[in-house]
Amino acid sequence: MENEYYPWGGEFTACSPNGCVAVVILNIDYTPIEKVAIYGPLKTENIGVEKIVANVISNPHIRYIVVCGDDIRGHRSGSSLIALNKNGIDEQHRIIDAPGAIPYIENLNDEAIERFQKQIEVVNLIGINNKNDIDKAIDDCIVKSPPSFGKPYIAIRITPEATILLDDKRALHSKIVMNYMGKIKKRGK
């Protein structure tokens, strides 16, 4: 069941499947209480954010994400996750107003992002490192005992379509060909 609920992999620990809180840990050594549904670190503002979104919307019981610790320098992954929840993405798939270096969401469709925005409320604890403060914020969420959001949403990873199809399976790549010795040249030249 866990595999079905958390299909995208990543560095996380799944705890209570019916828990309503996911915890994103930035740059601190912290282990949340076992009542949370899932917790783990976040490093990158693109692929890392995508994995979190895909994983949390696959479990409708999760209604809160607590983002705690010190944001990742340069990547600003925590702030980018929060920006995604608040603002969504633009036509270029850039997270609107995200402060990270390369905050692009490319492997999730619009429906998955919309679902993330509706299902999840973010508790912004960026800058908070104190264990007791974080524990309390998690408890406050749990006490609210929110209802499940409905059915799990299994986000399918979008894979780019191949633009060139070739019959020549020996080719190194669509743009180059190689002779029997290893001499490479551009295809068609």
Add this chain to the structure above:
Amino acid sequence: MFSFAKEQEIFDISGIKIGGQPGLYPTVLVGGLFFKGEPDFDTGKKQLQNMLDISKKTGNPAVPDFFIRKEEYIEDITNFIESIVPKSHPFSIDIIEPSLKVKTLEYLDEKNLLSRAIYNSIHVGIKDEEREALRKHTPEMAIIVAFNPKDKSPDGKIEVLQNGANLTDAGLLDIAKNLGIKKILVDTAAMAPGDNSGASIAAIPVIKEEYGFPTGCAIHNVVEKSKWLDDFKSARNPVDASSNINIPLFGGDFAIFGSIANADIVFPIIAWQDILISEYTETYFGITPDDSHPRRKLF
């Protein structure tokens, strides 16, 4: 083991040659310092000297890559570069935060170090303030990272280099050239395991044949991100170091191999790989290795 029809650029930075046909020059090895915690300058000095010594033995040029995480480290690290890195030696600076990139460029200019500097890196996240700083304080050489979040295949990597893939107002190569950067290295952007990580290796010959620029990547990052290897703890370091052989094998010119602490393993591995390649490319393509090549040092 390849040879390219496209004429290959060879760039010189402080006497180190990078690029060209496979087998001509040794693979340039970029080892990183100060990734974690406060910079430890005593250890850094010893590690740097060790890397330079082993570089001299194998023939593979060494470039120290200084990771700058915080503003308060800029002055000390640039002082370290000025006083400890040999005066005729290139170095690179690896910075994520745009504001720190800007400040570091100012420091390097003030200290007259830009002619030895490799800027690591320009990518699709480039900000206006960074462009302005690069125009004003132009480094001798820059690494362009061909990361395309929309398409991690070799085609996607070419797209960001060529036209910016709608993520930037122009292709990254044109952006760099318009900023006055003449010597360009292309980093094929190694991704995490499971995220088309092999494309960064497959892209090397594609990009070299397309543009002729020196090309490489930090393929060890793939190993570093592997959780699977946690089950094989003693293998992690050898796998990390040996992953770099893919770069020269596919015609690449430089390897950003991670921590400088791994120099003892990485340099001999790559020197041997360079020898294998040179023996073939000289026989079949007539590429006579440069005098600095490991093939001329180890026999």
